[in-house]
Amino acid sequence: xxxxxxxxxxxxxxxxxxxxxxxxxxxxxxxxxxxxxxxxxxxxxxxxxxxxxxxxxxxxxxxxxxxxxxxxxxxxxxxxxxxxxxxxxxxxxxxxxxxxxxxxxxxxxxxxxxxxxxxxxxxxxxxxxxxxxxxxxxxxxxxxxxxxxxxxxxxxxxxxxxxxxxxxxxxxxxxxxxxxxxxxxxxxxxxxxxxxxxxxxxxxxxxxxxxxxxxxxxxxxxxxxxxxxxxxxxxxxxxxxxxxxxxxxxxxxxxxxxxxxxxxxxxxxxxxxxxxxxxxxxxxxxxxxxxxx
Numbered sequence: 001x002x003x004x005x006x007x008x009x010x011x012x013x014x015x016x017x018x019x020x021x022x023x024x025x026x027x028x029x030x031x032x033x034x035x036x037x038x039x040x041x042x043x044x045x046x047x048x049x050x051x052x053x054x055x056x057x058x059x060x061x062x063x064x065x066x067x068x069x070x071x072x073x074x075x076x077x078x079x080x081x082x083x084x085x086x087x088x089x090x091x092x093x094x095x096x097x098x099x100x101x102x103x104x105x106x107x108x109x110x111x112x113x114x115x116x117x118x119x120x121x122x123x124x125x126x127x128x129x130x131x132x133x134x135x136x137x138x139x140x141x142x143x144x145x146x147x148x149x150x151x152x153x154x155x156x157x158x159x160x161x162x163x164x165x166x167x168x169x170x171x172x173x174x175x176x177x178x179x180x181x182x183x184x185x186x187x188x189x190x191x192x193x194x195x196x197x198x199x200x201x202x203x204x205x206x207x208x209x210x211x212x213x214x215x216x217x218x219x220x221x222x223x224x225x226x227x228x229x230x231x232x233x234x235x236x237x238x239x240x241x242x243x244x245x246x247x248x249x250x251x252x253x254x255x256x257x258x259x260x261x262x263x264x265x266x267x268x269x270x271x272x273x274x275x276x277x278x279x280x281x282x283x284x285x286x287x288x289x290x291x292x293x
Contacts, residue, residue: 011052018052023230030204030234037200040110040130043123043207046230047109050211050223059111066093067134074135081154082161082170085132090168093117095124097166105223108211121148122207124165128152141198143206144176144190146183151197162195205235212244221251239268243278246285255289 077084098118106112113119132139151160215224246261
């Protein structure tokens with residue numbers, strides 16, 4: 001693939017080296033087998049590329065300390081461990097959804113969420129999963145369309161409770177349907193497939209896609225491109241990312257690389273619903289390229 005797009009406005013040479021180091025570490029983390037991927041570390045390394053020089057070890061230590069406190073709170077209330085964890089995370093620590101600035105890109109950075117105690121559903125769910133796991137509970141992510149929650153179990157074979165960390169409450173399947181109705185105007189019925197456990201790669205891909213969408217919408221094309229590159233490290237089969245990569249490269253005037261990425265998409269997804277529209281964009285890119293030569 002084309003050379004890395006780590007260049008961020010006003011990045012010093014030292015910052016650039018730090019960002020490149022974060023990218024290498026991320027690539028190594030996600031090259032592991034799925035079960036061996038350290039989600040919290042990978043999410044912190046995503047943040048370290050966005051904010052070069054970030055002290056990842058400091059946030060690891062913070063998670064460890066909060067995890068020990070969570071274990072103590074859960075141990076005090078053995079009959080209601082999930083209620084104890086909820087009280088600790090949502091009331092004592094005050095983690096909650098960032099309703100006011102939902103589209104602030106920092107909400108996708110685990111380090112910022114640990115500092116601000118505010119975030120979006122997926123990063124708050126990551127915090128809850130980490131603290132729950134360290135408290136000895138079984139927590140898995142659940143990627144609903146348009147919303148991310150968790151399933152919490154006291155023991156591996158116990159019945160799971162759905163918890164919505166963004167809204168700080170226990171959730172039911174009826175609540176999930178209501179959420180979908182609000183988001184999709186009653187067009188999406190809740191299916192059991194929506195409630196299955198999300199795998200680490202799926203969680204990281206979703207986290208990065210949130211970030212990509214925010215950067216693209218705010219015309220931060222280099223940052224969006226760097227995010228696409230990381231999605232392809234996590235999910236090499238996510239062919240549509242080659243399309244997005246091409247579109248972003250074209251926005252940056254890098255037409256030769258842009259045409260290669262879009263051609264890759266069309267070759268791998270010849271029957272894609274947007275193939276015709278993408279062909280039109282590809283023609284425009286080739287035209288721009290011809291004008292440069």
